Amino acid sequence: MADSINPLQWRFSAPLRRVTAALIVAAGASLLAPMALLAQPPGGGGAPIDVAPVVRGDVYDEVMLTGSVVPRRFAQVSAEVGARVAEVLVDEGDIVAEGQVLVRLRAEPTELELREAQANAAQKRAVLEELRNGARAEDLAQARADVADAEAAVALAVADERRLETLLRSQTISQSEYDKVGAQRKRAEATLARMKAILERAENGARPEEIAAAEAELAAEEARVAQLQDQVERHVVKAPFDSVIGVKHTEKGQWVRQGDPMFSLAELDVVRIEVPLPEAYFRYVQQGTEAVVSFDALPGVSETLRVSARIPLANQAARTFPVRFEFENEGYRYAPGMMARVKFELRDDAGRQALLVPKDAIVMSPDRSEMVWSVRTTDQGTQVFAERIKTGKSFHDKVEVTESNLKEGDLVVTRGNETLFPGQKIDIRRGGDSATGEDKRAPAGGTGS
Numbered sequence: 001m002a003d004s005i006n007p008l009q010w011r012f013s014a015p016l017r018r019v020t021a022a023l024i025v026a027a028g029a030s031l032l033a034p035m036a037l038l039a040q041p042p043g044g045g046g047a048p049i050d051v052a053p054v055v056r057g058d059v060y061d062e063v064m065l066t067g068s069v070v071p072r073r074f075a076q077v078s079a080e081v082g083a084r085v086a087e088v089l090v091d092e093g094d095i096v097a098e099g100q101v102l103v104r105l106r107a108e109p110t111e112l113e114l115r116e117a118q119a120n121a122a123q124k125r126a127v128l129e130e131l132r133n134g135a136r137a138e139d140l141a142q143a144r145a146d147v148a149d150a151e152a153a154v155a156l157a158v159a160d161e162r163r164l165e166t167l168l169r170s171q172t173i174s175q176s177e178y179d180k181v182g183a184q185r186k187r188a189e190a191t192l193a194r195m196k197a198i199l200e201r202a203e204n205g206a207r208p209e210e211i212a213a214a215e216a217e218l219a220a221e222e223a224r225v226a227q228l229q230d231q232v233e234r235h236v237v238k239a240p241f242d243s244v245i246g247v248k249h250t251e252k253g254q255w256v257r258q259g260d261p262m263f264s265l266a267e268l269d270v271v272r273i274e275v276p277l278p279e280a281y282f283r284y285v286q287q288g289t290e291a292v293v294s295f296d297a298l299p300g301v302s303e304t305l306r307v308s309a310r311i312p313l314a315n316q317a318a319r320t321f322p323v324r325f326e327f328e329n330e331g332y333r334y335a336p337g338m339m340a341r342v343k344f345e346l347r348d349d350a351g352r353q354a355l356l357v358p359k360d361a362i363v364m365s366p367d368r369s370e371m372v373w374s375v376r377t378t379d380q381g382t383q384v385f386a387e388r389i390k391t392g393k394s395f396h397d398k399v400e401v402t403e404s405n406l407k408e409g410d411l412v413v414t415r416g417n418e419t420l421f422p423g424q425k426i427d428i429r430r431g432g433d434s435a436t437g438e439d440k441r442a443p444a445g446g447t448g449s
Contacts, residue, residue: 046382046427049416051375052358056408059354059393059400060347061284067275069295069338071266072326073241079256080234081105092248096239096265103250103262107235114228121221128214134205143199150192157185243267244332266336271329273340276320277310284346285310285323292343293325295334303327356398361412362391373413373420374406375428382428384413384420 083105090102161181168178247264250256273293277285287307294302308326315321325342361372370391373384392400406412413420416429 046425047416047420048427048429049373049375049384049413049420051411051428052361052414054401054406054408054410054412055356055398056353057356057398058347059352060345060395061281061393062395063281063344063346065275065277065342065344067273067323067340067342069334069336069340070272070274071268071336072270072272073243073267074336075240075243075265076261077102077237077240077263077265079105079237079258079260079262081231082257083107083235083255085250085252085254085256088248088250088252090245090248090263092245094245096243096245098239098241100239101236102239102245103237105235105237105256107232110228110231110235114225114232117221117225117228121218121225124214124218124221128211128218131206131211131214134202140199140202143195143202146195147192147199150188150195153188154185154192157181157188161185237262239265241267242269268329268332268335270326271334271336272308273305273325273327273342275323275325275340275342276315276318277323279314279319279321281344281346282310282321285344289344291325294341294343296339296341297335298333298338354392355401355404355406355408356395357389357401357406357412358414359394359397359399360414361417362389362399363417372404372406373417375411375413375426380423381425383423384426386422 085103086106087104088102089104090096090100096102161178161184164173164178164181167173168175243265244267245263245265249261249263256262285307287310289307291305291307292302293305305325305327307323309324311322311324313321323342357372363371363373365371365388369388371386371388374387375382375384377383387405389401389406390403392402394400413426416426420426
């Protein structure tokens with residue numbers, strides 16, 4: 001534990017230090033009483049001071065990092081086909097919904113090709129349907145009638161040939177006349193065979209290979225229709241998600257090539273804060289770790305957020321890891337590019353506690369050691385005494401005490417401690433609840449150690 005401080009080692013104001021040094025050189029330690037008189041306020045009362053209790057609280061590292069607000073999603077919408085811009089429907093700053101049309105490109109030539117392909121597909125679909133369904137009843141009746149006519153024609157031709165054959169033997173007709181009747185019989189028989197084939201096909205329906213060929217032709221034409229429909233749709237540029245138009249790169253009448261940028265847009269309903277986390281704190285920050293975030297562009301505004309993602313891929317040069325917060329951006333209060341100041345209170349795994357004193361209570365001694373003035377009640381009244389301390393981590397308004405004679409609940413001077421000396425009578429000007437030692441909570445917030 002630290003020893004009580006020597007009376008010559010407390011901190012004075014610069015003029016009083018000079019006076020004190022001169023007095024000590026001239027008269028030695030016997031002049032302490034005149035020094036005390038110099039330090040007393042007019043009227044002979046105690047020195048006015050403010051006090052606060054020594055408390056016990058959690059020890060943590062207070063880490064302040066700087067990050068930026070970024071959109072959760074950002075996209076640069078480009079032209080999918082080369083064409084002339086026919087219509088621009090939005091402007092910079094417009095809020096658009098997913099699927100909303102932003103630009104229409106001239107698509108008439110492709111639309112005409114699409115109509116032609118659709119007509120061809122309809123024709124091939126009808127042919128296939130006829131093959132699948134087979135002949136209608138009236139077509140079957142007609143085919144049967146044609147076969148009957150052909151059979152009659154064959155019978156007549158055979159009868160004529162037989163009659164002329166008798167006449168040929170009696171040499172009543174010439175050979176050429178007989179040959180003509182034979183040719184007519186053969187033609188009648190060929191017609192009959194053809195009519196029977198037509199009837200058989202009508203009765204049996206189309207062969208499987210004929211149906212398969214018709215199906216393939218229809219599928220090819222439908223694929224062409226789908227391809228042309230896709231080409232037509234590519235002439236209409238739509239918003240990929242709910243967003244705000246940031247930059248417009250095109251106007252009506254402009255010719256754009258495939259891949260040319262048309263709009264830059266960002267989602268702002270939900271935004272992110274991204275901050276680089278030094279590797280020394282990597283193990284303390286997890287998904288769900290809380291932090292207080294403030295914004296330079298919005299003085300007085302802060303948000304308590306939880307880490308949504310800690311990305312375990314370091315920036316090799318800086319040895320930092322990306323940490324991300326994601327939150328609703330109602331009314332588009334936060335804009336991408338804003339600076340965000342992120343404050344973590346990182347506790348070790350053991351949840352260590354220690355004595356804590358206000359920062360304002362610490363006085364630097366002439367030998368650069370640290371001390372505080374503790375308040376005690378003695379037979380002589382309420383007085384102050386110098387206590388050496390050693391400090392550790394620093395918080396918002398308190399400092400960890402690692403070595404001292406202090407105990408929880410002791411009062412220490414926080415204001416008016418610049419000109420005190422050991423044993424001096426004091427007048428507690430302000431302490432309130434703090435002076436009672438009842439507030440035992442640890443601080444929460446402030447600048448890092």
